[in-house]
Amino acid sequence: MKKFIWKRGVWKRIAQVVFALVLLLGMSVGAFWLKYMYISTPQEIVQFESEGITLEGTLYYPDESDGPFDAVIVLQGSGRATRDTGPLIVQSKGFLKKGFAVLRYDKRGMGNSGGTFRNENFEKLIADTYSAIDHLKSDAKIRTIGLATNSESALFAPQIASDRNDISFIYNTGGSVVSFERLAIYQMGHLMSKWHKNPRDVEKIMRLYQDVLTFYIRADMNPDYFNQAKDELNERMLAATAQYGSSTLPFVSGVGNYNEAYVHRRGYSSAYDPQKYFELSFNTPLFYAFADLDVNVPTEASVVALEKIIKNKMHKIEYKVWKNADHSFGRIYWAPYGIYPKGYLDEMGDWARNTVGSKD
Numbered sequence: 001m002k003k004f005i006w007k008r009g010v011w012k013r014i015a016q017v018v019f020a021l022v023l024l025l026g027m028s029v030g031a032f033w034l035k036y037m038y039i040s041t042p043q044e045i046v047q048f049e050s051e052g053i054t055l056e057g058t059l060y061y062p063d064e065s066d067g068p069f070d071a072v073i074v075l076q077g078s079g080r081a082t083r084d085t086g087p088l089i090v091q092s093k094g095f096l097k098k099g100f101a102v103l104r105y106d107k108r109g110m111g112n113s114g115g116t117f118r119n120e121n122f123e124k125l126i127a128d129t130y131s132a133i134d135h136l137k138s139d140a141k142i143r144t145i146g147l148a149t150n151s152e153s154a155l156f157a158p159q160i161a162s163d164r165n166d167i168s169f170i171y172n173t174g175g176s177v178v179s180f181e182r183l184a185i186y187q188m189g190h191l192m193s194k195w196h197k198n199p200r201d202v203e204k205i206m207r208l209y210q211d212v213l214t215f216y217i218r219a220d221m222n223p224d225y226f227n228q229a230k231d232e233l234n235e236r237m238l239a240a241t242a243q244y245g246s247s248t249l250p251f252v253s254g255v256g257n258y259n260e261a262y263v264h265r266r267g268y269s270s271a272y273d274p275q276k277y278f279e280l281s282f283n284t285p286l287f288y289a290f291a292d293l294d295v296n297v298p299t300e301a302s303v304v305a306l307e308k309i310i311k312n313k314m315h316k317i318e319y320k321v322w323k324n325a326d327h328s329f330g331r332i333y334w335a336p337y338g339i340y341p342k343g344y345l346d347e348m349g350d351w352a353r354n355t356v357g358s359k360d
Contacts, residue, residue: 039089041096046103050131051124053114057083057105057132061141062096068143069101070168070356073132077151077174082111087328087339091148091173094345098353101142105132121265122272126156133164144168144356148348149175151296151327154288155183158277161284161315169355171348173289174327177302177309179273181213186298188250195248205249208240212251213270220267223258230255278309285316285355289348291325318351 042061047054061069072095074088081088083104092102108128109117115124129147136142146169149157154175161170176183188209192202215233219226234254241252288306290299299321310317322329322341329340 048135056112067141071101075153082106098349158274161282162280190295216266288319294327296327
């Protein structure tokens with residue numbers, strides 16, 4: 001009888017400890033959500049047209065006054081992102097804290113936005129950004145408009161700055177300054193080095209991948225070249241698949257029949273180079289936040305490129321490399337600071353606020 005009571009007492013204490021830990025975890029998650037994810041300021045659903053489709057987003061105001069407010073459009077990175085992507089919400093709260101209005105919207109074909117995601121390309125993403133800017137310009141509560149880009153959208157920052165003279169600033173997180181082709185090679189090189197231990201295998205695969213990129217660049221709006229070159233490229237892909245296996249090659253689907261929209265999307269994206277827009281004159285201040293552990297963006301090469309641009313003194317550009325940060329900037333031990341490194345959100349908001357001036 002005593003033995004049974006002793007066991008029951010032990011299990012009871014264990015249950016109490018587990019319950020306390022679960023409760024503590026729940027309270028921590030709840031506190032984090034309230035502090036960084038929950039937005040209680042005035043907000044409204046907005047819709048705007050872009051190339052014949054309707055995009056939907058949420059516009060947040062920092063307070064209940066009539067403004068006017070300086071505004072920030074927070075843009076997503078690559079992939080099937082909506083306005084409710086976690087890090088973008090945390091960024092939004094950082095800007096709201098500094099008195100900015102914030103607009104986030106669903107990518108075309110995602111959430112409540114129209115269009116088809118698979119037809120997304122860089123041209124369409126930029127066009128959607130311009131439509132969002134034009135929509136905010138029609139809002140009587142909005143005084144100035146800045147952008148906060150992330151990853152993929154940061155690639156277009158120099159083009160947007162050169163195309164538009166109505167942007168007060170662009171803050172770029174985890175964005176590349178080198179060409180998309182060079183960026184893709186960097187990303188694939190890291191991935192293949194992880195999947196294949198033999199450096200010669202990696203070299204062979206990377207040579208094939210480079211040729212795939214070059215193929216689509218040359219085939220863009222050139223169906224004759226596409227049809228002439230695709231068979232040889234497919235043979236090389238099949239041979240690589242037979243040698244390494246489809247699970248270790250990200251492009252083994254091969255080249256199908258010519259599809260103008262698809263080939264243009266691949267070719268235009270592969271050939272995209274933000275460097276050429278830095279050669280143009282523009283006055284929009286840019287800030288680049290890099291991560292030193294980023295395997296998606298060549299931080300070192302981007303910094304070298306920026307240093308050369310800064311020396312030309314043609315543009316207002318600043319940057320910072322955050323230590324012990326990866327591409328997402330997110331680490332669990334930074335949770336008390338909103339996923340990002342300590343001080344990141346305040347530095348971002350302060351730079352934006354100092355750039356546009358006082359909110360009063």
